Amino acid sequence: MLATHKDAEERYTTIRQAVIDEANQQFIRNGQHGLKAKLIDASALNASTTWNASSRRHVDWDWIQGYNDFRFRHPKRFEMALWQGQKLASLTLGRPTYMGARLRLDYIEGNPDKSEDIQVFQFTFIAMAIYANALGADELRIMNPINKTVRGYYERFGFSYIAKGNYLTIRL
Amino acid sequence: MIDNIEDMRDHKRKKKPRTMKEAAQAAAQHIRNIGADKLKEPEGFASGGDMRKILEQADKDEDKDCDKDR
Numbered sequence: 001m002l003a004t005h006k007d008a009e010e011r012y013t014t015i016r017q018a019v020i021d022e023a024n025q026q027f028i029r030n031g032q033h034g035l036k037a038k039l040i041d042a043s044a045l046n047a048s049t050t051w052n053a054s055s056r057r058h059v060d061w062d063w064i065q066g067y068n069d070f071r072f073r074h075p076k077r078f079e080m081a082l083w084q085g086q087k088l089a090s091l092t093l094g095r096p097t098y099m100g101a102r103l104r105l106d107y108i109e110g111n112p113d114k115s116e117d118i119q120v121f122q123f124t125f126i127a128m129a130i131y132a133n134a135l136g137a138d139e140l141r142i143m144n145p146i147n148k149t150v151r152g153y154y155e156r157f158g159f160s161y162i163a164k165g166n167y168l169t170i171r172l
Numbered sequence: 173m174i175d176n177i178e179d180m181r182d183h184k185r186k187k188k189p190r191t192m193k194e195a196a197q198a199a200a201q202h203i204r205n206i207g208a209d210k211l212k213e214p215e216g217f218a219s220g221g222d223m224r225k226i227l228e229q230a231d232k233d234e235d236k237d238c239d240k241d242r
Contacts, residue, residue, distance in 0.1 A: 018192065026196035058216035059223075066223035073227060090217075107220035110213065119213045126199040133195035144221040149214045156211050158202065172198075 008075035013039070015134055016079065023080075023127040035118070036083045037127055040067055040091060044081035047088035048109075056112035058146055063091055066107065070095075078103060078131045082120055087111065090120035094128060102139040103132040104167075125157065129172055142168040 016039060023037045038044065048063040070077060070093050078094035094105040105128060110120040128140055142159060144166055145151040151161055151168065159168035190198065203209075221229070 022192040022196050025193070026200055029197075030200060054216075056216045059218045059220070061218075061220070061223040063223075066226060069223075069226040093220075105219065107223060108218060109220075110217035112216050116212070119208065119211065120217065121213060122203050122208045125203065126196055129199035129202075130192050130195045133190050134192060142219055145219045147214075150217065150219060153211065153214055153217075154219075156206065157208065158206055172195075 005075055012076050016077075016131070019078075019127060019131045019134060020080065022130050023123070026126055026130075027123060032123070034084055035089070035123060037123065038081045038083060040079045040081045040093075044083075044088055044091060048091055051109070051112055054112035058112075059109060061107070061109065063109075067091075067093065070106070076135075078105075078128060080124060080127050082123055084114065084118055087114070089114050089118055090124065092124050092128075096132075096135050096137055100135050101137055102141055102169075103128055103135065103137045105140065105142045106144075108142075121153070121157070132172055138172050140170050140172060 020037045020039060027033075027035050027037070045064045045067060051057055052060075067079075071079075074095045076096050078092070078096075080090075080092045082089040082092075088111055090108060090110045092105065093107040094103055096103050105124070108121070108124060110118075114120070125140075132138070132140060140159075142154055145154060145161075145168065154168045155161060157170070159170045161168050
């Protein structure tokens with residue numbers, strides 16, 4: 001790893017942790033005391049392997065390999081593991097665009113067997129909005145919704161779908 | 173006279189930076205405004221492309237001249 005890459009990794013990890021801390025404060029203000037956001041670590045990645053056994057799972061992602069690849073390539077990435085008590089509720093990876101004007105959500109997956117009353121995206125949205133603000137970005141993009149139902153869900157959040165590029169966007 | 177009218181796009185760009193707390197509260201307000209609690213998250217909720225191609229995709233992005241992603 002180059003020194004500049006290592007420096008960026010450390011600098012942005014500090015920002016990411018501050019964002020996660022603020023997101024947790026907001027969850028408490030919202031009355032969501034059972035939820036806790038964390039940076040992605042070994043325990044979160046190990047917990048994600050249990051999702052493979054779920055018949056409700058719609059993707060076949062290997063989060064251990066995927067996270068390590070993403071981490072290697074993108075020191076400025078957004079990452080979040082959302083926990084409901086001891087149960088992993090979701091994992092998210094994103095990254096700013098080159099000029100930093102936008103923050104992309106590249107991968108998100110909710111625990112396929114999570115309880116229905118936990119909507120992981122709204123908490124991801126809060127954390128990503130905080131990170132975007134910290135970077136000076138004023139737009140969020142969600143890349144590659146996996147189907148029309150998921151796309152429609154994002155549109156209910158106020159995102160607009162852009163067919164060319166297959167992403168959704170919202171100004172902050 | 174017309175020179176004194178600020179372009180709305182410039183005005184938006186110059187908006188006052190928010191603190192992290194303000195950004196969090198604005199996002200939470202947006203969620204309340206759209207009634208997110210009444211929405212049902214799709215089963216097997218996920219978004220994203222092929223996770224096996226992250227390294228390959230990053231190489232492609234670096235080849236682009238504009239709007240490169242990191």
